[in-house]
Amino acid sequence: MADFSLLRKMFMFRDLSDESLIKVCSIWHERMYKKGKIIFMEGEPGYAFYYVISGKVKIYNTASDGREHIIHIFGDGNVFGEVTILNNIAYPATAEVLEDSRIGMIKNDELELLMKEDGSLAFELIKVLCRRLHMASIEIRNLAFKDTLQRTAISLLKLSQSHGVKTSRGIELNIDITRQELADVAGTTRESVTRALSKLKKDKIIDMGDTIIIKDVDQLIKWIDN
Structure with a gap:
């Protein structure tokens, strides 16, 4: 029981x-x-x-x-x-x-x-x-209607809801996920996901190291909506 x-x-x-x-x-x-x-x-x-x-x-x-x-x-x-x-x-x-x-x-x-x-x-x-x-x-x-960057952002947001941990730097994705696995979730290629992550990092929306950290959730959502 x-x-x-x-x-x-x-x-x-x-x-x-x-x-x-x-x-x-x-x-x-x-x-x-x-x-x-x-x-x-x-x-x-x-x-x-x-x-x-x-x-x-x-x-x-x-x-x-x-x-x-x-x-x-x-x-x-x-x-x-x-x-x-x-x-x-x-x-x-x-x-x-x-x-x-x-x-x-x-x-x-x-x-x-x-x-x-x-x-x-x-x-x-x-x-x-x-x-x-x-x-x-x-x-x-x-x-059907979102581009690669938007689908990558959606995938990160989904993962943050199920595996996110709040830290002083933002929401850390407490999950060991490869770029290929993230690409599979987003329905795109590994190369496209890598470019999307680089763009999000350049715009200071995420940070990357051993794990991915979402620094600005509001901006991430704007990427999805726009």
């Missing part, structure tokens, strides 16, 4: 009554995954959704020529795989562990049984799925 306080922190469960949350605790599973472990593969039947208790997980698609397109990199407190809830569809992407991670899981069939008993739980999960659909539509629009 899960730690009650842990589930309460999850945005999809935080508004549930204690009674409903206790029911969710009863179907919660946890396990440790080693770096490089595949949690699920693109195309596999969707049987559960997951929560990163600690660690990092990469979500990506693979093209026919073997190239990866990274959709997101999730860290502590992030939910993934929830698009399969209620839909009985295959996973649309692959989930791979980037570092040794502690992962929580709830099986879809067990959750559906609870939802039939508890209307408030069903309502909260519908809100989660609507939110994910909205985010997906934004991603599609960004890829």
Whole structure:
């Protein structure tokens, strides 16, 4: 059974009554995954959704020529795989562990049984799925209408929201990500991302060393909007 306080922190469960949350605790599973472990593969039947208790997980698609397109990199407190809830569809992407991670899981069939008993739980999960659909539509629009610099800025902003740590210099991206991985997230080439990062650094929006630091979030957002 899960730690009650842990589930309460999850945005999809935080508004549930204690009674409903206790029911969710009863179907919660946890396990440790080693770096490089595949949690699920693109195309596999969707049987559960997951929560990163600690660690990092990469979500990506693979093209026919073997190239990866990274959709997101999730860290502590992030939910993934929830698009399969209620839909009985295959996973649309692959989930791979980037570092040794502690992962929580709830099986879809067990959750559906609870939802039939508890209307408030069903309502909260519908809100989660609507939110994910909205985010997906934004991603599609960004890829279609934003240029390389804007897409790089969007990717940095996304990473800052899931992996950012406030420091005296700005928001430090607490994640080990290569230029190629950042390019995959932005949907462009490594060379284009390198040029975009150099431009952002020249304009004093970011700083780069061992990690990337966003010095001026407001200016970064302006780059995205303009």
